[in-house]
Amino acid sequence: xxxxxxxxxxAGLALALVLGVxxxxxxxxxxxxxxxxxxxPAASGSAAAATGPCAEYAAKxxxxxxxxxxxxxxxxEATDLMxxxxxxxxxxxxxxxxxxxxxxxxxxxxxxxTLCDAIGPKTKTCQMVTTQTSSFPPARCKMMxxxxxxxxxxxxxxxxxxxxxxxxLQAEIASGSAPAFGPETSAVKIVEFSDFQxxxxxxxxxxxxxIKAKYGDKVRFVFRQYPLPMHQNARGAxxxxxxxxxxxxxxxxxxxxxxxxxxxxxxxxxGHAKEAGLNVPQFKKxxxxxxxxxxxxxxxxxxxKVQVQGTPTMFVNGQRVENPxxxxxxxxxxxxxxxxxxxx
Numbered sequence: 001x002x003x004x005x006x007x008x009x010x011a012g013l014a015l016a017l018v019l020g021v022x023x024x025x026x027x028x029x030x031x032x033x034x035x036x037x038x039x040x041p042a043a044s045g046s047a048a049a050a051t052g053p054c055a056e057y058a059a060k061x062x063x064x065x066x067x068x069x070x071x072x073x074x075x076x077e078a079t080d081l082m083x084x085x086x087x088x089x090x091x092x093x094x095x096x097x098x099x100x101x102x103x104x105x106x107x108x109x110x111x112x113x114t115l116c117d118a119i120g121p122k123t124k125t126c127q128m129v130t131t132q133t134s135s136f137p138p139a140r141c142k143m144m145x146x147x148x149x150x151x152x153x154x155x156x157x158x159x160x161x162x163x164x165x166x167x168x169l170q171a172e173i174a175s176g177s178a179p180a181f182g183p184e185t186s187a188v189k190i191v192e193f194s195d196f197q198x199x200x201x202x203x204x205x206x207x208x209x210x211i212k213a214k215y216g217d218k219v220r221f222v223f224r225q226y227p228l229p230m231h232q233n234a235r236g237a238x239x240x241x242x243x244x245x246x247x248x249x250x251x252x253x254x255x256x257x258x259x260x261x262x263x264x265x266x267x268x269x270x271g272h273a274k275e276a277g278l279n280v281p282q283f284k285k286x287x288x289x290x291x292x293x294x295x296x297x298x299x300x301x302x303x304x305k306v307q308v309q310g311t312p313t314m315f316v317n318g319q320r321v322e323n324p325x326x327x328x329x330x331x332x333x334x335x336x337x338x339x340x341x342x343x344x
Contacts, residue, residue, distance in 0.1 A: 029324075030198035031310035032228055054079040054087040060094055064101045066134035071101070108133050108141035111148075118152045125159040161307040165318035173302055173315065174222050179241070179250040181212060182220040187341035188317060188334060189220045192324065193303045195311040196238060196257045197231035197264055203325040204312040205258045210327045211334070219334060223254070225299040226311050233264035235296060240269045242292035243283050244276060252276045 058079040062072035079087055090097070112133050116126040133141060144151060165173070174189040190211065194201045211221060225242070227234030237257055244253035256272045257264065263272075266287070273283040286292065303313070314324035316333045323329055 029200045029310040029312060030195060030228055030231070032230060052087075053084050053091060054082055057087040057090050057094070060091075061097060061101070064098050065105070066136070069135050070137050071104070104138050107138045107145065108136055111141045111145055114145075114148060115152060115155060119155050119159050123159050124162045125155050129155065157307075161309070162320065164320075165306055165315065167318070169306055170315070170318035173224065173306060174220065178222050178224055178299070179245045179254070180220060180222040181251070182215075183217055184220060186218065186220040188218065188337045189222065190334070191222045191224060191315045193224045193226035193299070193308045193311060193313045195226055195228050195231055195234045196241065197234040197261055198228065198311045199261065200325055201312045202258045202261060204314070205254070207325060207327045207330060211330070214331065215334060218338060223250075224302060225296045226303045226308055226313070227296065227300075228311060236266060236269065236287070237264045238296045238299075239287060239290070239292045240273070240283070242295055243286040244273065244278055246286065246292075247278050247282065249276050249278055253278070 058072075058076045061075045062069075065071040065075070082090075112130055115129050116123075119125050119129075136144075164170075170189070173191045192204065192208070194204065208221065208223075211219065225238040227238045241250060241253055241257060244250050253272065253276045256276055260268065260272060269287070270280060270284060273280050306313075306315070312324040314321040314330070316330070317337050319333065319337075321330055321333060
């Protein structure tokens, strides 16, 4: 699972370093790299060997301790070595083990209640906190307890990112001269912030083709540039795409770039321009003059305003799409938006 980034993110360092959770709306995406995160311990490779009463014993303990917790992983390793009779005996007295686990989890349970009371027990962010902390050892929860005010502040910002954009922000990201297809008057507007060097954006590009094929002129789709800092060729590719847009060849060039993500340096971009049928001298001059650099920067500032935390990030009528690379879930959102759209 991708980690919350600390660059261009609205969530602060306390949450990034201590909680290490996935950011809203960026499942399966590219995110700016951060430091200080602690990977979740991997399950033991031998755990799958336990069967029968030992597998049942381990499963009940892990359900209480947390499936990805160190206690669960250690217990799986132990039951893998235990005799079935020993596991059966353990099952007969499992309440003793579960009671001890409850006591050990007290710090984490207390932390979850404190955080969820502050951000709202029914919010998506509370659900995420509950899920994530189930894998934490008590010592980590205790450490987090020392940073509760900062974490609550960051979680509130994260929850704000889950809310639909205001009508003003919806209009701002959907208007202007960015590459787009579909009528400007459409009641359903989809906006994507993308990075040509991000492999997840390449998957989302396939979804965009499916949107175009299924919905045609029923929706308006707007493409915004959001090159991430760790992708050294992404900004140049973004400027090149806008140079292609100026020549009326954006979508052809868009497809070419995503099909050639390993070849996005300047010579490769010029080759792609020739392949797409662009006026290459005009294209090269636009890049030399940094003609579209300001437009790329403007898109990125728009992305920051709507809390883009990674790419691809997509909105349907201002509602953040949880997984922009999954056409079925995106189509459900579009269908729902079309149902609510005025007819005439």
